[in-house]
Amino acid sequence: MTQALIEAHLTALNPLPLYVVSLGKVRVPLAACIKEDVKRVPRGSKDGPWQVDVYLNGPVGGPYHTPEGNRVRLEFSSDYPKKCPTIEFMSIIHHMHLDKRHQPQQPFFDTLKKTYDKNYEIANLLEALGEFFKGPFEHEYREAIAKKWKLIAEYNKERTDSIEAYRLLRKHPQLFDTAAGWQDEWFDKDLLSAVASNTPEAWKSLFKWETDEVYSFPLFTAEFCTMFLEEVEHYQASGLPIQRPNSMNNYGIVTNEIGMEHMFDLLQKSVLQRVAGYLYAPQGWQLDRHHTFVVQYQMDQDAGLDMHTDDSDVTFNVCLGREFEGSGLTFCGQQGAPNHRQKAGVYKHVMGRCVVHLGRKRHGADDITKGERRNLIIWNQSSAWRQSDAYRYPPYLKEQGPPDPACVSFTHDRDFGHFREYPPGAEEFVHSGWCPPEKAQYDGFIADGEFKSDRTCSLFPC
Numbered sequence: 001m002t003q004a005l006i007e008a009h010l011t012a013l014n015p016l017p018l019y020v021v022s023l024g025k026v027r028v029p030l031a032a033c034i035k036e037d038v039k040r041v042p043r044g045s046k047d048g049p050w051q052v053d054v055y056l057n058g059p060v061g062g063p064y065h066t067p068e069g070n071r072v073r074l075e076f077s078s079d080y081p082k083k084c085p086t087i088e089f090m091s092i093i094h095h096m097h098l099d100k101r102h103q104p105q106q107p108f109f110d111t112l113k114k115t116y117d118k119n120y121e122i123a124n125l126l127e128a129l130g131e132f133f134k135g136p137f138e139h140e141y142r143e144a145i146a147k148k149w150k151l152i153a154e155y156n157k158e159r160t161d162s163i164e165a166y167r168l169l170r171k172h173p174q175l176f177d178t179a180a181g182w183q184d185e186w187f188d189k190d191l192l193s194a195v196a197s198n199t200p201e202a203w204k205s206l207f208k209w210e211t212d213e214v215y216s217f218p219l220f221t222a223e224f225c226t227m228f229l230e231e232v233e234h235y236q237a238s239g240l241p242i243q244r245p246n247s248m249n250n251y252g253i254v255t256n257e258i259g260m261e262h263m264f265d266l267l268q269k270s271v272l273q274r275v276a277g278y279l280y281a282p283q284g285w286q287l288d289r290h291h292t293f294v295v296q297y298q299m300d301q302d303a304g305l306d307m308h309t310d311d312s313d314v315t316f317n318v319c320l321g322r323e324f325e326g327s328g329l330t331f332c333g334q335q336g337a338p339n340h341r342q343k344a345g346v347y348k349h350v351m352g353r354c355v356v357h358l359g360r361k362r363h364g365a366d367d368i369t370k371g372e373r374r375n376l377i378i379w380n381q382s383s384a385w386r387q388s389d390a391y392r393y394p395p396y397l398k399e400q401g402p403p404d405p406a407c408v409s410f411t412h413d414r415d416f417g418h419f420r421e422y423p424p425g426a427e428e429f430v431h432s433g434w435c436p437p438e439k440a441q442y443d444g445f446i447a448d449g450e451f452k453s454d455r456t457c458s459l460f461p462c
Helices: 002-011 106-110 122-132 143-167 189-197 200-206 222-236 261-279 383-387
Strands: 020-023 031-034 037-040 050-056 070-076 086-089 208-211 214-218 252-254 289-298 305-308 314-321 324-326 329-334 345-347 353-358 361-365 368-381
Touching: 002 050, 002 122, 031 383, 037 383, 050 122, 070 122, 189 200, 189 214, 189 261, 200 261, 208 345, 214 345, 222 252, 222 314, 222 368, 261 289, 261 314, 261 353, 261 368, 329 353, 353 361, 368 383
Parallel strands: none
Antiparallel strands: 020 050, 031 037, 050 070, 070 086, 208 214, 214 353, 252 289, 289 368, 305 361, 314 353, 314 368, 324 368, 329 345, 329 361
């Protein structure tokens, strides 16, 4: 009944309003957060939830106009139309009235029209979203708010202008062509066979177990890796703005910021979702957004990377080349587990091969000793998983004992100096760590700067 009503409301949008680029079909998600727990949703479920992707645009020439539009997901419960669907912006966008979950804040809902019988309708929702791109809402218009809205909107426009400026400069336009999508010749033949079969047996034969909850599999051909690196270097030479990949890597590029966001949406849906759904329950059941970037390691730049976890639910990390020595990926335990800081294994990168792991798995890049390594990294996130209590309130158990020196982090750990010397330039991190929390300290724990039992001091002054 509810799905039929949603479809009827979508059909009634004919012709589409000018600010609507396209409408997707009603679908049932693979998984959803129900009563603070992530659950699989049966195919064809009559109880919902139901989702619809809508691509919306702001006025031409404005800060929120792009050729492809901004992807917004509407999620309906069985209480629709009495209850407003959840609205979540899935495309990268900077807007004053979006919260950390990429959902509109209260000023949006204050302007939302209802029908005479106090119901919500898709047409009214889309009309309000169209206004959302134009400027501050009239009922909240004040000079300070107008300035803030303009500042954030201009920041968004700088991003979209940069992407548009590169559109005519692209070296390999097929890497951006969402109509053609990802071409079979870019993928390893064994991966294509597993995708085509899509059976547990096919997937199991594809994966190689590396260490606890870490797997690898062949993803791209060498030819694709070379082509992709050529595109990255072509952008880097263009003179357009370059955004560093994250707070730890100083060299590399965010591919979502050069126009590849929607291409990686397609890769996530067609390949990564299947892999994550098979390997990781429930984190990988329903991937729906990503942060995708290329990192670069050289001895005179970023030689390695400190131990860390990712702002990701499932991470895919594929080596693009080039010739190098060293630079392995050391894995330790899961954040919050008793073996969090115990060494689990070291993965050796191979061109075109992808290593996949949970984002909360502690890991770090060993120093490169020769040459250059480039890797494509995709941090996948699941909105359903991030709404769950398991994600929001994860357990943090007492550590089983002192950490393995290979697994300590100068950025995060309170006791780093007792196991390794701080690297040059890392003085700012002394006494600034948080790990482990006091409740999870192993027996005999001593923080940097505290006296040891023999009354000597740790590496740095007490």
